């Protein structure tokens with residue numbers, strides 16, 4: 001399969017899963033949310049989205065060739081509450097497939113759904129082709145009714161070559177000053193990127209044609225805007241405020257959930273993304289695979305606190321120096337210097 005065909009396949013799968021997420025978010029019920037063993041939330045939509053993407057990819061790929069590294073697994077669906085959830089997930093998956101006039105498929109059984117979810121247990125690695133999926137990135141944002149993304153990448157011999165981000169709540173217009181509440185602006189963006197072929201945005205509903213996008217060309221940090229996680233538990237916001245101060249950034253950060261940040265940055269809404277998880281947290285590849293190629297193909301750079309590009313070839317986790325930074329190529333040296341200045345000035349007890 002060519003990169004172009006992989007990208008088309010990925011975009012169809014992400015659109016399908018995004019429709020399931022949109023319908024769940026519209027009628028979200030508290031009982032459709034569970035807590036995982038690490039206390040993070042997971043909803044019927046996370047499982048449904050993973051099942052749909054897995055199913056949509058596998059049916060189009062040569063038999064036996066499908067490998068998927070994905071966030072969720074079916075373990076928690078084996079419990080009593082899990083069984084009720086599975087029935088609901090199966091219904092959602094089948095309703096979404098039935099509503100798509102381009103798909104001709106028999107309904108999935110609950111067992112098919114479990115199998116599709118558990119395809120995501122692959123370990124990835126440095127050789128071969130592995131799809132990398134976050135079925136809902138920003139589950140907390142999803143539950144709150146805010147931003148989230150369906151994020152799908154393709155890892156080929158250790159390198160991300162395709163990335164698709166479905167961002168159902170992201171306005172098609174700039175969010176440089178934050179996401180307006182209660183606006184009538186159209187929302188729903190699909191970002192697509194493939195190696196050497198650029199990054200494009202189109203409307204998730206397919207009504208607006210793809211347009212090539214580029215990261216901001218701002219080269220003076222005083223004019224830069226930065227974005228970061230909405231959840232302060234996910235990134236040290238006092239550290240990022242210090243980095244911004246050292247850089248001379250004056251605008252307040254735009255805080256939104258999920259890899260929608262990478263999409264927004266790829267079209268120039270923000271100039272710098274700073275992400276510094278609290279000590280002990282290990283980043284997963286599905287939280288950055290699609291987003292990183294969306295940025296790099298738009299002309300930007302994604303790197304860690306040592307200035308190294310992200311390495312997706314080490315399995316399910318990223319092996320990183322301290323944090324993740326994205327910006328344009330001109331600003332990379334100055335942003336990296338500011339990051340290192342602030343990290344070097346930290347108290348030793350705050351270091352990893």
Ligand SMILES: Nc1ncnc2c1ncn2[C@@H]1O[C@H](COP(=O)(O)OS(=O)(=O)O)[C@@H](OP(=O)(O)O)[C@H]1O
Pocket residue numbers: 040071134136137138139140141228229230231233234235256257258259277278281284287
């Ligand atoms: N402690 C901690 N530190 C850093 N990151 C964490 C942490 N806990 C979770 N996660 C991961 O963060 C993913 C959500 O991404 P964001 O931080 O960009 O969005 S948010 O503002 O927090 O909603 C989120 O992805 P999803 O689980 O897919 O929502 C997690 O993988």
Ligand SMILES: [Mg+2]
Pocket residue numbers: 040041071139
């Ligand atoms: Mg999660």
Ligand SMILES: [Mg+2]
Pocket residue numbers: 134136137138286287
């Ligand atoms: Mg995630």
Ligand SMILES: [Mg+2]
Pocket residue numbers: 046071134135136137138139
């Ligand atoms: Mg997720």
